[in-house]
Amino acid sequence: xxxxxxxxxxTLVYLLLxxxxxxxxVFSFNDxxxxxxxxxxxxxxxxxxxxxxxxxxxxxxxxxxxxxxxTVSTLIGALTALALHRYRFRGKKVLNGMxxxxxxxPEIVLxxxxxxxxxxxxxxxxYVSLLLAHVTFCLPFVVITVMARLSGFDERLxxxxxxxxxxxxxxxxxxxxxxxxxALLAGWLLGFTLSLDDVVVSxxxxxxxxxxxxxxIYSMVRVGLKPEVNAxxxxxxxxxxxxxxxxxxxxxxxxx
Amino acid sequence: xNSSVSRFSLWLLLAPFLLWIVLLVLVxxxxxxxxxxxxxxxxxxLAWGLEQYQNFFSESYYWRTFVRTGVMSLFTTFLTxxxxxxxxxxxxxxxxxxxxxxxxxxxxxxxxxxxxxRTYGWMILLRESGLFSSWLQALGWVDGPVEMLYNDxxxxxxxxxxxxxxxxxxxxxxxxGMDESLVxxxxxxxxxxxxxxxxxxxxxxxxxxxxGCIVVFMLTLGSYLTPILMGGxxxxxxxxxxxxxxxxxxxxxxxxxxxxxLLVLSSLLVWLGLKLTGQSLRxxxx
Numbered sequence: 001x002x003x004x005x006x007x008x009x010x011t012l013v014y015l016l017l018x019x020x021x022x023x024x025x026v027f028s029f030n031d032x033x034x035x036x037x038x039x040x041x042x043x044x045x046x047x048x049x050x051x052x053x054x055x056x057x058x059x060x061x062x063x064x065x066x067x068x069x070x071t072v073s074t075l076i077g078a079l080t081a082l083a084l085h086r087y088r089f090r091g092k093k094v095l096n097g098m099x100x101x102x103x104x105x106p107e108i109v110l111x112x113x114x115x116x117x118x119x120x121x122x123x124x125x126x127y128v129s130l131l132l133a134h135v136t137f138c139l140p141f142v143v144i145t146v147m148a149r150l151s152g153f154d155e156r157l158x159x160x161x162x163x164x165x166x167x168x169x170x171x172x173x174x175x176x177x178x179x180x181x182x183a184l185l186a187g188w189l190l191g192f193t194l195s196l197d198d199v200v201v202s203x204x205x206x207x208x209x210x211x212x213x214x215x216x217i218y219s220m221v222r223v224g225l226k227p228e229v230n231a232x233x234x235x236x237x238x239x240x241x242x243x244x245x246x247x248x249x250x251x252x253x254x255x256x
Numbered sequence: 257x258n259s260s261v262s263r264f265s266l267w268l269l270l271a272p273f274l275l276w277i278v279l280l281v282l283v284x285x286x287x288x289x290x291x292x293x294x295x296x297x298x299x300x301x302l303a304w305g306l307e308q309y310q311n312f313f314s315e316s317y318y319w320r321t322f323v324r325t326g327v328m329s330l331f332t333t334f335l336t337x338x339x340x341x342x343x344x345x346x347x348x349x350x351x352x353x354x355x356x357x358x359x360x361x362x363x364x365x366x367x368x369x370x371x372x373x374r375t376y377g378w379m380i381l382l383r384e385s386g387l388f389s390s391w392l393q394a395l396g397w398v399d400g401p402v403e404m405l406y407n408d409x410x411x412x413x414x415x416x417x418x419x420x421x422x423x424x425x426x427x428x429x430x431x432x433g434m435d436e437s438l439v440x441x442x443x444x445x446x447x448x449x450x451x452x453x454x455x456x457x458x459x460x461x462x463x464x465x466x467x468g469c470i471v472v473f474m475l476t477l478g479s480y481l482t483p484i485l486m487g488g489x490x491x492x493x494x495x496x497x498x499x500x501x502x503x504x505x506x507x508x509x510x511x512x513x514x515x516x517x518l519l520v521l522s523s524l525l526v527w528l529g530l531k532l533t534g535q536s537l538r539x540x541x542x
Contacts, residue, residue, distance in 0.1 A: 021373070023387060109288075136280045230380075233376055
C-alpha cells in the first residue's frame with residue numbers, strides 16, 4: 001500500500017490535468033455535432049474555420065499582435081534585465097518589487113486603468129491600444145525570465161574577450177549575444193504565448209477595427225458550445241506546443 | 257570603467273522600461289484613483305467625494321460579493337495546496353533520475369494551453385449534454401441528463417485546475433532543497449508521520465507554501481474568465497462587478513472605485529497572511 005497509494009494519487013491527478021485538453025482535441029475531429037457522441041473522424045470543423053474569412057483574418061491579426069508585442073517587450077525587457085543583472089544601484093529593490101506588483105495585480109484592474117487612459121488621450125481602440133496593453137502585461141514576465149537565465153552568466157567572459165583583444169562590437173557579437181540569446185528566446189516565447197492567449201485585457205482595449213482570435217472564441221463560448229471552438233482551441237494548443245518545442249530545440253542546439 | 261560613463265549606460269538601459277512603466281502603469285493607476293473619488297452630479301458636472309466608496313459599504317450587494325469572492329478564493333487556495341503538496345513531494349523527493357524531469361514537465365504542459373481553452377475543456381466535460389453526464393446515464397446512475405456546470409463546485413474545480421501549477425512549482429523548489437537527514441532525524445527522535453510532517457517538513461517548506469498560496473490566491477481573486485464561464489452569469493465574482501460598472505453601465509466612477517478596492521483589499525489580505533505565518537515578502541519571493 002505504501003508504494004501504490006502515492007502512485008495511484010499521482011496518476012489520478014495527472015489524468016485530471018490532461019482529460020479536459022485531450023477531450024477538446026479528440027472532439028475537434030468528431031463528425032457529430034453533439035458533444036458526447038462519436039460520429040466518426042472528420043475535418044469538417046477545421047474546414048469550416050478555414051472557409052470563415054473573418055476567422056482567418058482574426059487569426060492573422062492575433063499572430064501579428066503576439067509577434068509584435070513579444071518583440072517589443074523582449075527588446076525593452078532585455079535592456080532592463082541587463083541593467084538589473086549588471087549594476088548595483090539605489091532603487092533596485094524598489095524596481096524588483098514593482099515587477100512583482102505589476103505581475104500579481106489583477107488583470108482587470110490594469111485593463112480598466114488602460115482603457116480610461118486610452119479614451120482620455122483620444123487613442124482609437126485597435127492595434128495600437130492592444131499592442132501597448134499587451135507589452136505592459138508581458139514586460140515583467142519577460143524581464144524576470146531573462147534575468148533568471150542571465151544569473152548563470154559568468155561576468156568574466158566579456159572581460160576575457162576584451163583582454164584577448166576584442167573590441168566592444170566583436171565582444172558583443174561573439175560573446176554576449178550567443179550567451180544571452182537563449183535568455184532572450186525564452187522571454188520572447190513567454191511574451192508571445194501570453195499575448196496570444198489574453199482575453200481579459202483585450203476585451204477592454206480592443207475595438208471593432210482589429211478583431212483577434214481569443215475574443216472571437218470567447219464570444220462563441222459564451223453564447224453556446226460550438227464544435228468549431230474545439231478545432232480553434234486545438235489549433236491554438238498545437239501552435240503553443242510547436243513554439244515550445246522549437247525553442248527547446250534551439251536552446252539545446254545552442255548549448256552544444 | 258569610468259563611473260559616470262557606467263552611470264550613463266545604466267540609465268540608457270533602464271530608460272525605456274521606466275518610461276513604459278510610468279506612462280502605462282503608474283499614470284493610468286493614478287488616473288483610476290482620481291476617477292474613483294469623483295461623483296457625477298449631473299451628466300456634465302463632476303464633484304469630489306467619497307460616494308463610490310460609501311456605496312461599496314452601504315450596498316450589501318457589493319461587499320457581500322467581495323466577501324464571497326474572498327472566502328471562495330481562500331478555500332480554492334487551501335484546496336490547491338492540499339492537492340499540490342503530495343505531487344510536489346513525489347516529484348521532489350520520491351522520483352529519481354529521468355522520471356523526476358518528466359513528471360515536472362508533464363505538470364507544466366497543460367498550462368501552455370490558454371485559460372480559455374482549458375476552461376472550455378472542462379465545459380465539454382461538465383455541461384448537461386457533456387461527457388460526464390452521458391457516462392453517468394450510461395452507467396445507469398442517473399435517469400436524465402445532469403447539469404454539472406454553472407454552480408460553485410464547477411467554479412472551484414476550474415480555479416483549482418488553473419492554480420495547480422503555480423502551487424506545485426514553488427513547493428518543488430523548496431522541498432528539493434531539504435536534506436533527507438532532517439527527515440530521518442525526525443523519525444530517529446521518535447516522531448511519527450504526523451509529527452515529522454508538522455515539526456520538520458512544513459516549517460522547512462513554509463516559504464514555498466506561502467509563495468504558492470499568495471500567487472494562487474491573487475490569481476483566483478482576480479480571475480474573470482473561469483468564474484463567468486463555469487459559474488454562469490450569476491456566479492457573482494467581484495471582477496464581474498467591475499466589468500458591469502465599467503462596460504455595461506458605463507459608470508466609470510463606481511467601476512474605478514471597485515478596482516481600487518480590489519487592489520487595496522487583496523494586498524491587505526496578502527499582507528495579513530504574511531504576518532500570520534511570520535514570513536516576509538522578500539524571503540518568500542526571493
